[in-house]
Amino acid sequence: MRYTGAPDSLVYDERPVVTDRTDGRVADTRATESGVAIASGRALKAWILPSGNDFIADPAARHVRPPGNPGGDFLYVRPDFDDRRWSLVDLPHDWAIGGPFYTTPDAVVGGGMGRLPVNGVAWYRRKLVVPASARGRRLYLDIDGAMSYAMVWLNGHLVGGWPYGYNSFRLDLTPYVRPGGDNQLAIRIDNPANSSRWYPGGGLYRHVWLVTLAPVHVAQWGTFVRTRRVNASSAVVDLSVQVDNASAVSKRVRVVTEVFASGRPVAVFSPGLLTLGAGEKGSLVRSVTIRKPLLWGPPPAQQPYLYEAVTRVIVDGAEVDTYRTRFGIRSVTFDPVRGVLVNGVPIRIQGVNQHADLGALGMAFNFRAAERQLDLLREMGCNAIRLAHNPPAPELLDLTDRMGFLVIDEIFDCWYKGKTPLDFHLIFGDWHEPDLRAFIRRDRNHPSVIEWSFGNEVGEQYTGEEGAAVARELHDIVRSEDSTRPATASMNYAKPDMPFPGVMDVLSLNYQGEGIRDAPAYARLRGIKTAPLYFSFRRQFPFKMIQSSETASTLSTRGTFIFPVDSGISAPVSDSTGGDASFKYVSAYDLYTAAFGASPDKVFAAQDRHPFVAGEFVWSGWDYLGEPTPYYSARSSYSGIIDLAGFKKDRFYLYQSRWRPDLAMAHILPHWTWPSRVGLVTPVHVYTSGDEAELFLNGRSLGRRKKGAFEYRLRWDSVIYEPGVLRVVAYKNGKPWATDTVRTAGAPARLQLIADRSSTRDLSFITVRVLDSNGVLVPQASCDIHFEVSGPGEIVATDNGNPADMVAFPSPERAAFSGLALVIVRGRKGKIVVTAKASGLVSASVTVEVTDGPADVHASPHMLRRSDRSPEYQNPR
Ligand code: GAL
Numbered sequence: 001m002r003y004t005g006a007p008d009s010l011v012y013d014e015r016p017v018v019t020d021r022t023d024g025r026v027a028d029t030r031a032t033e034s035g036v037a038i039a040s041g042r043a044l045k046a047w048i049l050p051s052g053n054d055f056i057a058d059p060a061a062r063h064v065r066p067p068g069n070p071g072g073d074f075l076y077v078r079p080d081f082d083d084r085r086w087s088l089v090d091l092p093h094d095w096a097i098g099g100p101f102y103t104t105p106d107a108v109v110g111g112g113m114g115r116l117p118v119n120g121v122a123w124y125r126r127k128l129v130v131p132a133s134a135r136g137r138r139l140y141l142d143i144d145g146a147m148s149y150a151m152v153w154l155n156g157h158l159v160g161g162w163p164y165g166y167n168s169f170r171l172d173l174t175p176y177v178r179p180g181g182d183n184q185l186a187i188r189i190d191n192p193a194n195s196s197r198w199y200p201g202g203g204l205y206r207h208v209w210l211v212t213l214a215p216v217h218v219a220q221w222g223t224f225v226r227t228r229r230v231n232a233s234s235a236v237v238d239l240s241v242q243v244d245n246a247s248a249v250s251k252r253v254r255v256v257t258e259v260f261a262s263g264r265p266v267a268v269f270s271p272g273l274l275t276l277g278a279g280e281k282g283s284l285v286r287s288v289t290i291r292k293p294l295l296w297g298p299p300p301a302q303q304p305y306l307y308e309a310v311t312r313v314i315v316d317g318a319e320v321d322t323y324r325t326r327f328g329i330r331s332v333t334f335d336p337v338r339g340v341l342v343n344g345v346p347i348r349i350q351g352v353n354q355h356a357d358l359g360a361l362g363m364a365f366n367f368r369a370a371e372r373q374l375d376l377l378r379e380m381g382c383n384a385i386r387l388a389h390n391p392p393a394p395e396l397l398d399l400t401d402r403m404g405f406l407v408i409d410e411i412f413d414c415w416y417k418g419k420t421p422l423d424f425h426l427i428f429g430d431w432h433e434p435d436l437r438a439f440i441r442r443d444r445n446h447p448s449v450i451e452w453s454f455g456n457e458v459g460e461q462y463t464g465e466e467g468a469a470v471a472r473e474l475h476d477i478v479r480s481e482d483s484t485r486p487a488t489a490s491m492n493y494a495k496p497d498m499p500f501p502g503v504m505d506v507l508s509l510n511y512q513g514e515g516i517r518d519a520p521a522y523a524r525l526r527g528i529k530t531a532p533l534y535f536s537f538r539r540q541f542p543f544k545m546i547q548s549s550e551t552a553s554t555l556s557t558r559g560t561f562i563f564p565v566d567s568g569i570s571a572p573v574s575d576s577t578g579g580d581a582s583f584k585y586v587s588a589y590d591l592y593t594a595a596f597g598a599s600p601d602k603v604f605a606a607q608d609r610h611p612f613v614a615g616e617f618v619w620s621g622w623d624y625l626g627e628p629t630p631y632y633s634a635r636s637s638y639s640g641i642i643d644l645a646g647f648k649k650d651r652f653y654l655y656q657s658r659w660r661p662d663l664a665m666a667h668i669l670p671h672w673t674w675p676s677r678v679g680l681v682t683p684v685h686v687y688t689s690g691d692e693a694e695l696f697l698n699g700r701s702l703g704r705r706k707k708g709a710f711e712y713r714l715r716w717d718s719v720i721y722e723p724g725v726l727r728v729v730a731y732k733n734g735k736p737w738a739t740d741t742v743r744t745a746g747a748p749a750r751l752q753l754i755a756d757r758s759s760t761r762d763l764s765f766i767t768v769r770v771l772d773s774n775g776v777l778v779p780q781a782s783c784d785i786h787f788e789v790s791g792p793g794e795i796v797a798t799d800n801g802n803p804a805d806m807v808a809f810p811s812p813e814r815a816a817f818s819g820l821a822l823v824i825v826r827g828r829k830g831k832i833v834v835t836a837k838a839s840g841l842v843s844a845s846v847t848v849e850v851t852d853g854p855a856d857v858h859a860s861p862h863m864l865r866r867s868d869r870s871p872e873y874q875n876p877r
Contacts, residue, residue, distance in 0.1 A: 008074050008121070010188065012149045012163055013045040018194045018421045023110030024632030027197070027553075028492050028516070028528055028596045031417035031425075031459025044070050044151060044158070045430075051160035051171060052434030054220070055441075057480070061433075069158055071188075076123045077153035079184040083125050094147075095122055095203040097362025097797075099808030101635055111632035112420070114199030114625040115806070116362075118147075124187045124204055132180035138213045138246050139173040140220075141185070144206035144394055147363065149190040155183055163427050164435050165191070165200060166356075166390035166411075168442050170211075170220045174246075195422040197413065198355055199625030199636075201363025206393050214320035215247035218311055219281055221441040225309060225327040226484050230343060235293040235329045239269055241311055242283040245276035254314040255284060261307050266290060296328025296447040297342045297404065298383045304328065304404030304447070328401065328447025334486055334506050334545040336538075339614030340406065340450065349406065349547055349615025350659040351384030352377060352641065355624035356392055359636075359644040360797035360809040360824060362625070365393040368763045369824075372756065374403055376642055377621050380652055381659025386549055386617040389413035389456040391439050400448035407446070408488075408508075408549065408617070410453035411439050415470055417459025433477060440481040452478050453549070455489030457510055461500050468499035475503050490549040492516070492596070493528055496540035506614075507537055508549035513613060514606035516596045521571040525595050534610040548607070548616040553597030555586040555629065555638035558649045558801050559779055559818025561670040562587035565683045567717065570599035573630050584631035584804035586638050588669065589685065590651040594629050594639070600654050605710040618655070622646070623803065634804040643801030645822040646765065653687040654713060661689050666730040666738040668695075671779035673745045674721050682721035686714040690730035690737035698724035746772035748781045750842035753834065759849040760827065763796065766846060768821040768836050781819045783838045787812045789825055793832035793850065797824045 047070060049063040056062050075081050096118040102109050109119055130139065141159070143150060148165030151158065154176040162169040177183055191202045222242035229236045237259065245251050253274045259267040269286035276282045294305035306326055313321040333341040340347050358369040370393070377385070384406040387396075391411055400407050415432070418425035436454060443449055454474040460467030471489060478487035486505030492512060494500035501507055515532040517525050537546055555573050562580055571592055575581045578592030586592055591599050598606075600618070607613055623640030636644045641652050653667035666688040674682060684702075686693050693714050694704040705714045723744035730738045748770045756765040770781035787795055797809040800817035807814065814821045816838075825834055827850030837843040 008071070008076065008188070009042050010071050010074065010151070011043055012048060012151070012161075012190065013043045013427070015192065015422060015426065020421060021110070021194060023112050024629070026527060026595055027627070027629065028457065028511075030462060031414055031419050042070060044161075047158050048151060048161040048163070049430060051162055051169065052431065052438075055434035055437035057433070057437075069156075071151070071153060071158055072156050076125065076188075077156050077184070077186040079155060079182070086125070089124075091208055092205050092364040092366070093203050094201040094205045094362035094364040096201060097360070097364065098810050101806045101808065103806050105633070109193050111628045111634060112198070112626055113193065113196050115635045116199060116625070118191050118200060118202040119193035120202070121188065121190045122203060124189070126185050128183040128185055128210060130177055130179050130181070130183050134177070134179040134212055136215070138215055138217070139177050140211040140213065141171045141173050142168070142209040142211050143171075143204070144168045144208065144365075146187070146189055146204050146206075147191055147201050148195070151188045153186045164424060164431060167435050167438055168206075168391070168394060169438065192422045194420050196626070197419055198627050199357055199363070201357065205363040206365045214315075216243065216245050216251050216253055216276070216313060216315050217321040218242065218313060218323035219244040223309065223311060223323060223325040223445065225325055225445050227327075227329045227331070230293070230295065230329055230331040232295075233292060235290050236287055237267070237290055237329065238285060238287045239309060240283055240285045241272070242281055243274055243276065243313060244281045246279065248278050250275065250277045251315055255311060256314065257286065257309050257311040259288065259290065259307055259309050261294060261305070266307070290329065293329045295343050296330040296401075297345070298347055298406055299404045301345065302343065302404070304402060306401060306447070325445050326398075326401065327445050330447050332450050334614075336543055336545050337612050339545060339547075339612075342406070347383065347406065349384045349617065350382055351386060351406070351615060351617035352382050352621030353386045353388040353550060353617050353619045354621050355388055356390065357625045359622070359625070359646065360799040360822070362809075365395065366763060367395055367399070368760070370396050371399055372646060372765060373622055374399055374405065376646060376648070378403065380641065380656045382621065382655070384408075384615070384617065385621070386410060386453070388620070391443065394442065397443060397446040397448060401446050405448055406450050407448045408451045408453050409439075409443050409449045410456060411436060412454060412458070413456045415455060415458050415460050415474075419459075432474065436474060436477050437481055440478060444482050450485060451506065452482065452485055452487045453489060453508065454478055454487060457490055457492045461491055461494040461498070465499050468503055471500055471503040475505075492550070496533070496536045501537070501541065504544070506545045506547060507541060508547055509533065509537065510548070510550035511553070511596050511598065513546070513548045513610065514551065514598045514603050519568070519570055519598075519602070521566070521568055522595070525572060527595055532606060534606065534613055538610075538612060545614050546612065547614040548603070550619045551598065551603040551616040552600055553594035553619045553639050554590055554599050554651065555592055555594060555597075556588040556590060556649055556651070557585040557638060557803065558588060558643045558647055559671065560585040560588050563677075563680070563682070565589050565717070566591050570602040572597075579630060581631065584634045586630065588650050589683070590649075590654060600651055601712045604658060604712045608710060623801070628803050631804065635806060636803040638803055644803070645799040645801035645820070647767075647801050647820050647822070650687070657687045657689045658712065663689055664738040665689050666693065666728050666740040668726055668728050668740045668742050672723070672726045672742040673779050677721040678723070680721055681717075682719055683715065683717040684719045684726065685716075686728050686730070686740070688714065688728075688730040688738060690732040692732075693728050693730040696727045696729075698722065743776050745776040745778040746774065748778045748783055748838075748841055749773040751785065751836045751838055751844040753836055753844045753846040755834075755846050755848050759851050761851055762826055764825045764827065764834075764848045766823045766825060766834055766848075768816065768823065768844070770816050770819045770838070770841070777819045779819045781816050783841065784813060784815050785821050786837045787814070787823045788835045788837070789832055790835070791827070791832035792830040793825050793827035793834075793848075795823060796826045798822060
């Protein structure tokens with residue numbers, strides 16, 4: 001059979017015909033069997049599978065490359081193909097983020113995947129100039145992530161590839177490289193629609209490295225540091241080093257590793273000797289004791305100190321390779337009663353789930369954008385991140401190491417049973433072992449990673465012993481790679497008496513702890529129904545730590561309040577309760593949730609009633625692209641505590657009040673500009689780290705309220721709206737503690753611009769606020785704003801955090817939403833001036849200084865040429 005629609009008639013493997021394109025299925029819908037594959041043809045799978053061989057334990061199960069060079073005759077891989085008409089792009093590059101959004105109901109990419117043009121096939125090409133001095137050396141291509149089904153040719157030869165778009169991988173270019181001349185690299189990326197429950201991005205969206213090494217070198221991800229007997233006076237550091245002799249002769253290799261703290265040597269491992277035959281790899285393990293170690297631990301109580309091990313490989317007296325491993329010294333204990341202990345100190349998990357996109361910047365990794373996400377989470381008091389549901393960019397873990405977050409590093413959202421027709425389940429059989437081992441080897445030295453998760457809400461929860469057997473296989477692979485961290489998979493369905501949870505080292509519950517669809521407001525809903533299960537899990541597994549790996553799924557559109565307001569503490573959103581289908585808004589009273597979710601208040605109460613639970617990971621920290629439950633004609637989620645543009649929703653302060661109890665704070669919601677509500681009931685809620693508060697409207701007290709047991713917000717539900725000033729005075733232990741004030745705004749009069757930093761090395765995130773003539777934020781302002789940049793800079797994207805705004809992100813025109821908008825600007829060295837204008841309003845400008853130097857730790861931009869995106873491969877019907 002022939003492939004139609006593909007530009008090159010190449011494909012990784014046959015794919016099932018997609019018959020079910022239902023968008024907006026509730027996230028806890030049961031996973032399904034794969035469809036029937038009907039096409040076959042020029043499938044390159046047999047040539048790609050060997051790229052995973054280093055990560056398959058059983059030598060007999062490794063793949064042998066068949067003869068032949070498929071694709072070698074295709075135009076785009078040939079050195080003489082003229083690609084000058086292709087666009088020139090910088091890496092990391094996400095081909096889809098610029099849009100436009102697909103807005104029709106039958107769009108090939110629906111709301112689930114973010115309505116952006118991720119689907120299709122594209123090629124990237126670059127000429128590599130390899131110096132003659134590289135002769136006799138090994139050349140590797142390290143790709144940190146390519147979305148998806150990457151296949152690589154060098155000088156017309158198929159080198160290999162890696163299907164899973166979230167993993168990092170290395171290909172050996174040496175057999176095909178021509179030192180002393182131009183070498184043509186060509187990379188094919190194929191990203192099917194209907195392959196993800198969220199926005200995956202498309203293309204070479206992370207860094208790509210050309211690595212030149214001596215034939216004898218530390219293997220890829222070849223070091224593994226573990227620490228034990230950690231205390232204030234000493235710690236033992238165990239280090240394994242794997243060395244690769246890729247030469248054609250046997251070598252005697254000396255391996256020396258020294259440990260540095262802030263650049264100063266603090267310890268040396270005793271040297272090791274290895275004799276490695278041609279093409280052989282060998283490992284050695286050494287231990288050293290470090291006196292008075294500076295421990296890695298989460299702030300504010302602890303500090304995230306980092307060490308560096310520098311390994312030197314010496315052959316015939318010459319140093320041939322140097323390899324640096326950053327690590328931390330810490331102990332982590334998972335206690336069924338006390339939860340997570342870091343260096344012996346209990347740390348309650350105050351966590352969030354994060355998807356990998358960077359909002360309007362898409363999936364193209366950017367260090368500063370990722371740091372900005374973590375900065376805001378930190379300000380809220382968050383100390384832990386679950387990386388839902390796939391390995392992150394490597395730099396993200398550098399950031400969590402440096403900032404001291406605790407991380408659940410997670411790899412799969414599905415196993416054999418798929419959640420979307422073309423997701424990872426299609427290749428799970430072939431790739432789960434190489435993907436899982438590669439994932440762990442890459443990330444195992446990060447002190448921030450405390451647990452491995454090998455699955456999220458997988459369909460195998462439903463299949464009894466059979467599903468548990470798959471779980472056991474994955475669990476055992478994880479433990480064979482790293483026995484120092486617990487391995488887990490998140491459960492939204494598996495119950496204590498089922499075989500699935502028995503496999504897990506720690507129990508990760510999604511929504512089940514506080515109960516799913518169990519409160520009266522949820523009674524009429526169909527789907528999984530579960531009474532609160534913390535105690536049942538506790539009884540069945542008294543020796544396993546329990547954590548909530550997903551909670552809440554509370555939904556809201558920032559700054560948007562819908563009346564009347566539910567009088568309970570948690571309700572499922574619907575068009576008549578908390579939702580407005582015509583504008584695709586969800587009310588920001590923080591009471592409305594996904595069908596299976598629970599408000600923050602309900603979750604807090606469940607956690608406090610079960611103090612043995614180690615804590616929670618809220619779904620989700622930031623809004624993300626795709627999965628716009630409940631309005632799938634929109635483009636981004638409603639579940640974030642922070643919106644897609646990085647603006648705080650009200651519940652930011654609800655979490656802050658709980659997670660930073662010593663921070664004196666109070667926050668009033670809603671805003672107080674309701675011209676059409678004069679005389680109408682307009683409930684006022686207050687979040688505070690105090691325990692009591694008095695509310696005043698235009699100077700009149702509306703009463704003093706105290707939080708009762710298991711209450712987390714103060715409510716004045718019968719306030720009659722009148723314009724003016726609403727002020728709250730919060731108390732703690734009877735003493736004044738914090739205040740907050742909101743004022744009725746007048747008509748929009750001017751714009752205000754605030755840059756996240758006055759000087760930057762690449763990106764600047766600039767907030768626009770629409771103000772009235774007294775400088776009060778106009779909370780419902782939605783005026784059109786036009787942005788301009790002068791000086792050495794350009795607008796990369798604009799946003800306003802409204803999930804239903806379908807204006808493409810690169811647009812320099814953006815409507816304010818609930819009074820705010822964001823412009824993201826990229827600068828080169830010098831001063832740039834950013835100006836915002838809106839008709840009838842006083843415009844505003846801000847100056848940002850762009851300093852010299854690398855934008856992040858990995859600064860070198862790689863310029864590649866990219867072909868047009870062609871429609872993805874479709875099976876003939
Ligand atoms: C969970 C799922 C997440 C996300 C979330 C949405 O069931 O694990 O990936 O879909 O629901 O609220």
